[in-house]
Amino acid sequence: MQRITISLDDALLDFIDRFGEGRGYSSRSEAIRDILRETAAREEMQADASAPCVAALSYVYEHETRDLARRLTTAQHDHHDLTVATLHVHLDHAECLEVAVLKGPVAAVREFGDSMVTQRGVRLGHLHLVPVEGHAHPPHKPHK
Numbered sequence: 582m583q584r585i586t587i588s589l590d591d592a593l594l595d596f597i598d599r600f601g602e603g604r605g606y607s608s609r610s611e612a613i614r615d616i617l618r619e620t621a622a623r624e625e626m627q628a629d630a631s632a633p634c635v636a637a638l639s640y641v642y643e644h645e646t647r648d649l650a651r652r653l654t655t656a657q658h659d660h661h662d663l664t665v666a667t668l669h670v671h672l673d674h675a676e677c678l679e680v681a682v683l684k685g686p687v688a689a690v691r692e693f694g695d696s697m698v699t700q701r702g703v704r705l706g707h708l709h710l711v712p713v714e715g716h717a718h719p720p721h722k723p724h725k
C-alpha cells in the first residue's frame with residue numbers, strides 16, 4: 582500500500598466525510614478506496630464487452646400493469662443462459678420488487694438488463710455489474 586497526498590476542496594471533503602460516516606467506513610482512505618474500486622471496475626468492464634461478469638439487476642413494477650409480470654418472466658426464460666436466480670418481493674398490494682442475479686459476458690448482461698428496466702411500467706431499475714475472473718472451464722468430459 583502506498584501513501585499519497587491529494588488536494589480536495591471543502592465541498593468534496595465534506596462529501597467524503599458524510600459519505601464515509603453514513604456508510605460506516607472507518608476512515609477517509611477506506612471510503613475513497615471503495616469509490617475508486619467501483620469506478621475502476623466499471624471502466625474495466627466497459628473496455629471488454631466479452632469479459633465475464635455477474636450482475637444484480639433490480640427493479641420495481643406493478644404486477645397488474647398490462648401483462649407486465651408475464652412479459653418480465655418470459656424475458657428471463659428467453660435469456661435463461663444469463664439468468665441465475667430471481668428474488669421476488671411483494672412490496673404492497675400493487676408493487677413488486679425483483680432482484681435477478683445474472684451471469685455472462687458483460688455486453689449480453691448489459692443488453693438484457695437494459696431491455697428489462699426500459700419496459701413500460703418498470704421503474705427504479707438498476708444493474709450492478711461485478712467483474713469476475715475470466716478463467717475458462719475445460720470442456721466437460723463424460724465419465725468412462
Ligand code: NI
Nearest residue numbers: 644670671677
Ligand atoms: Ni409480487
